[in-house]
Each structure stands twice: as C-alpha cells, then as structure tokens.
Amino acid sequence: MLRTTEMDPKFKYEISKTPGSEKLMLCFQCGTCTADCPIARFTDSYRPRKLVRMVQLGLKDRALSDDSIWLCTSCFTCVDHCPQDVGTAEVVRALRNLAVKERPMPRVYKELSSAIRKTGYAYEIPQLRLRQREEKGLPPLPKGDVESVRKLFKATSFSKTIEEEEE
Amino acid sequence: MAEQELKYLLFLGCVIPYRVSSYEVSTRKILDKLGVELVEMPEFTCCGLPLDPVNHDMMLGLAARNLALAEQQNLPIMALCNGCFGVLNHTNKELKEDKKLREKVNEHLKEIGAEFKGTTTVKHLIHVLAEDVGFEKIEKTIKKSLNPLKVAVHTGCHVMRPSKYIGSDDPENPTLLKKLIRLTGAETLDYIDENECCGNPIIGVNSEIPLQLARHKLGNIKAVKAHALITVCPFCHMMYDLHQPRIERTFNEKYGIPVLHYPQLLGLAMGMSHEELALKELRVKASELLTLL
Incomplete structure (x- = not known):
C-alpha cells in the first residue's frame, strides 16, 4: 500500500x-x-521498471534503501532499448549515488575507493606482480599520481562520504 | 594519401596489471608486429569507472583528468579494457557536447592544474585493429591459418553500448570482433544470447547471479561445440576463465572451455609460440586446442 x-x-x-x-x-x-535485463532474468529481486516508477512516485526512502539498486551491471541494454530514451541504468546510478550519502555503501566500493585514494589504482598491486612484470619484459608500472587523486576526492566532496564510512 | 600514423597512448587500467597480464603481454607482441607504436603514460590513474556507482562527479573527474593528460600529448588513447574504453569515451564525448557539465568538471580539474579541452579521441584495441591498422595489413602478417579452430565470441558490453556514444558496431549483432577473428582462419560460431553481459561488474556485491549468467553462457557455448571463447576485456575474461572452475564446482558441471584474449589468437596465427603469448597463464588450459593447430 502507498501512503x-x-x-x-x-x-x-x-x-x-x-x-x-x-x-x-x-x-x-x-x-x-x-x-x-540480463540480471532480471536470473533474479526476481531486480526490476529496473519498478525502480523508475518508485522515483516517479517520489518513494525516496523505499528506493534508496532497496538493496537491489546494487545489482545493475551497467551493461546498458536498457539504455539502448528504451523507446522513451529514459536512460534507466543512469537513473539507477543516480539512486546509488544518493543512497551512499545516507547509508553505508557495499563493502566492495569502500575497498575500491580506498585503494584509488591510496594508490591511484582500483587495486593495490602486490610487489610480487611488479617483479613478475620485469621478468616478463613488461615496462615497470608507474606510481599513480596520488596527490592529484586526493585533491579530486576533496573537490568533488567524495572524501566526505568516504571519511564518514571510515569512522 | 599518407599512411595514418599508428601511435597511441596505452591506457592499461588497473585490472590488467593486477590479474590479467597475459592480455597485456600478447597485445604488445601483436601490435609490435603490426607496426603500432605505444607510448607509455606514467601519469594515468584509474579510469574512474569503479567509482561511478558511488560518486558520478568523482568518476568524471578521474576520467577527465586522464583525458586532459592525453590532450597534452596530442595523441589518441588506446584502451585494452572495455570498462576503461567505455568510461573514457563516454566522458570525452559528453564533455565535448555539454558545456555546462564541462565547466563543472573543469572547476574540479582546476584544483590539480588540469583542464579538459576536448581535443583527444579514445579507441579500444579492436577499433585500432579494425579501423586504423585495417584488415588488409593484419592479413599480411598471418603466417599460419588457424583453419581447424571453431570459436565462440564474446565482445562485451562497454565496447558497444550505449550505442549512441560508440556506434562503431551493432550491439544487437556485433561483427567487428568476428571479422578480426576470421582473419586468422578460425571459424566463428553463433550461439544463443551471445550479446549478453558477463555479469562481472556486480560480483563484489552478489556473486551468485554473475556465476549463473556465466554458467548460462558457457552452456550455450558448449552446445555449439566451440574449441574456445574469445574475449577483448579483462573483466569478461576473468568471468569465463578465472571463475570457470568455480562455476563447474558450484553447478557440478564440466565445461573445459579455454578463454583466449583476441591478441593471443592473432599471435598464434602470426606464428608466435604459446610461450610468447603467455597462454600458460590461462586458468583453463589451452593445450588441447594447441594440438589442433
């Protein structure tokens, strides 16, 4: 029932x-x-049409607390197929962006954010892999420009979200 | 007309050096053979894609910073990963078109002394091969036809969709990678749900659904009796190669389908050895496939 x-x-x-x-x-x-949607095919819990309707109706709390928003793979099939050019995957992304301002983000995104802030890359690449690169004749991996990355975290205010997560 | 200069800034991304270096090794080998010059870009960082779900502005900032660095070099970017290509290409085109958004992103870039001007282009490896190097030139490097091989193809999403930002292939019936594969003499087999997503982007949130997706695809590929699956993205590759034993265990099924990066297949046709192409790094061994050649 809707109120x-x-x-x-x-x-x-x-x-x-x-x-x-x-x-x-x-x-x-x-x-x-x-x-x-390839995901909707394998689970009943993800329904992009329903998420768009929730937004149209203004069901903010329900939409932002719905864990299924994290199931979109961003394959963009819905974006390509929508007869109204709604950009459904982008609506889902907007929901995720708002959700993380109010509640904890899935752990994997905390890990990715923290690795990027620390190294400039999404993963902390182990020393062993770096040595193996040399053995394979690959050029050394550069050190990411961490200072610039940190400044971008601040400029976009994303650092606030991340620091709250870390507390 | 003078021949187009084949020189690109290599955008390696994060996951290739982290887990899928066989893709990098084989790519460097075939591009060298084709006379493509790669310029290393030590200043590049993560493309931005992993942060799009949690902060779109941060994704735009990281992508635009990488693009601004490429602009300074006056060279196009070549990405090997579908995800990096998708996000850099999309951001590049969107910021070129949308003045308001560009101004907002440039406000953020000002903090690090950078500016997005909109003067570079972004290509994926398969665009460089098909559109810049060209089929004719690739054909000339083929020494050994892979004629007995029958392979299935998985192009991956972010190199095709959203089509309004890419447009070089038809996402409903992609042919670019198939044409590149046929140059090697290998046959491409059609199978059900060929254009469906690998599922990898959500594996950190929910592993069950992507494993089901990959199982479905591997089943369809097995049904047409393909000798191998060919990919051009490290994430798609991980889903079908690295996770294949886990899928087999989870569903108590046997697939045994080797998953090759396209450059590995092309390299074999160029007469390179499996050692040179790092085939031993594949989780699902390709030894049986090699005996067919």
Missing part, C-alpha cells in the same frame, strides 16, 4: 537533474528494461 506521506514530490527532480536521467518522467512503464 501519500511516503511520497516526496521533489524526489523525481532531484534524480532527473543528474546527467543521463533527464528524461525520467517520460517513462510510461512499458517494461522493456526489465524484459531485456
């Missing part, structure tokens, strides 16, 4: 101002995204 008190009329505008989600309100719920 009007659950609905935030401004939520759809919050989402539709993010790049790629501008046409959110044009979704007429045809269900092509869900029908063609």
Whole structure:
C-alpha cells in the first residue's frame, strides 16, 4: 500500500537533474528494461521498471534503501532499448549515488575507493606482480599520481562520504 | 594519401596489471608486429569507472583528468579494457557536447592544474585493429591459418553500448570482433544470447547471479561445440576463465572451455609460440586446442 506521506514530490527532480536521467518522467512503464535485463532474468529481486516508477512516485526512502539498486551491471541494454530514451541504468546510478550519502555503501566500493585514494589504482598491486612484470619484459608500472587523486576526492566532496564510512 | 600514423597512448587500467597480464603481454607482441607504436603514460590513474556507482562527479573527474593528460600529448588513447574504453569515451564525448557539465568538471580539474579541452579521441584495441591498422595489413602478417579452430565470441558490453556514444558496431549483432577473428582462419560460431553481459561488474556485491549468467553462457557455448571463447576485456575474461572452475564446482558441471584474449589468437596465427603469448597463464588450459593447430 502507498501512503501519500511516503511520497516526496521533489524526489523525481532531484534524480532527473543528474546527467543521463533527464528524461525520467517520460517513462510510461512499458517494461522493456526489465524484459531485456540480463540480471532480471536470473533474479526476481531486480526490476529496473519498478525502480523508475518508485522515483516517479517520489518513494525516496523505499528506493534508496532497496538493496537491489546494487545489482545493475551497467551493461546498458536498457539504455539502448528504451523507446522513451529514459536512460534507466543512469537513473539507477543516480539512486546509488544518493543512497551512499545516507547509508553505508557495499563493502566492495569502500575497498575500491580506498585503494584509488591510496594508490591511484582500483587495486593495490602486490610487489610480487611488479617483479613478475620485469621478468616478463613488461615496462615497470608507474606510481599513480596520488596527490592529484586526493585533491579530486576533496573537490568533488567524495572524501566526505568516504571519511564518514571510515569512522 | 599518407599512411595514418599508428601511435597511441596505452591506457592499461588497473585490472590488467593486477590479474590479467597475459592480455597485456600478447597485445604488445601483436601490435609490435603490426607496426603500432605505444607510448607509455606514467601519469594515468584509474579510469574512474569503479567509482561511478558511488560518486558520478568523482568518476568524471578521474576520467577527465586522464583525458586532459592525453590532450597534452596530442595523441589518441588506446584502451585494452572495455570498462576503461567505455568510461573514457563516454566522458570525452559528453564533455565535448555539454558545456555546462564541462565547466563543472573543469572547476574540479582546476584544483590539480588540469583542464579538459576536448581535443583527444579514445579507441579500444579492436577499433585500432579494425579501423586504423585495417584488415588488409593484419592479413599480411598471418603466417599460419588457424583453419581447424571453431570459436565462440564474446565482445562485451562497454565496447558497444550505449550505442549512441560508440556506434562503431551493432550491439544487437556485433561483427567487428568476428571479422578480426576470421582473419586468422578460425571459424566463428553463433550461439544463443551471445550479446549478453558477463555479469562481472556486480560480483563484489552478489556473486551468485554473475556465476549463473556465466554458467548460462558457457552452456550455450558448449552446445555449439566451440574449441574456445574469445574475449577483448579483462573483466569478461576473468568471468569465463578465472571463475570457470568455480562455476563447474558450484553447478557440478564440466565445461573445459579455454578463454583466449583476441591478441593471443592473432599471435598464434602470426606464428608466435604459446610461450610468447603467455597462454600458460590461462586458468583453463589451452593445450588441447594447441594440438589442433
């Protein structure tokens, strides 16, 4: 059951101002995204059409606390197939971006963020692999420009999200 | 007309040096043979893709920084990973078109003394091979036809979709990689759900679903009796090669399908040895396949 008190009329505008989600309100719920989604094929819990509807209705809390938003692989099949050019995968990404400001992010993203902040790369590449590169005749891997990366974390305010996660 | 200069900034990304160096080794070998010059870019960092789910601005910042560095070198970028290609190409085109977004991203870049101007281009290895090197030139380097081989193809998502930002192949019926494979003499086999995602991007959140996706694909590939699966992305490769034994254990099934990076296949046709192409680094051994050649 839906209660009007659950609905935030401004939520759809919050989402539709993010790049790629501008046409959110044009979704007429045809269900092509869900029908063609490779993930929806293997699990009942992920339904992109439903997530778009939740946003249109302003069901902010429900949408942001729905763990299924983390199941999109960003294969962009829905983006290519949408007859209304809604950019469904981009709407899901916008939901994820907002969700992490209010609640803990999945652990894997904490690990990726922390490796990038520390080394400039998504993974901390072990010394052994670096030595093996030499043996294989591959050029040495550069040290990532960590200082610039850190400054970008600050400039985009992402450092705030990450520091809250670390606390 | 003067021949196009084949010189690119190599965008290696993170996962290739971390786990899939056979892709890098074999790529360097075949490009050297084709006269493609690679310029190392020590200043590059992560492309930005891993952070898109948690902070889109941060992804844009990292991608735009890499693009701005390439602009200074006045050379195009060549990525080996579908993910790096997708995010760098998308960001490059979006920032060129969207002045407001460009200004916002450049505000962030100002903090590190960089600026996105929009003067570089981004290509994936298969675009460089098919469009810049060209089929004719590749054909001339083939020494040994891989004629007895029948292979299945997995192009991967981010080198095709969203099609409005890429457009060099038809995501509903991709042919670019197949054409490149046929140059080696190997036959390409069609199979069900060929264009479906490997599932790897969510394996850190939920491993069960991607394993089901990969199992489904491996089953369809086995059904057409392919000798191997060919990929051009380290993430797709990990899903089918590195995780194949785990899929076999989980579902109590046997696939035994070797997964080769396209440059490994091309290198074999160029007459290179399996040692040179780092075939022994594959999790699913390709020894049986080699006896067919």
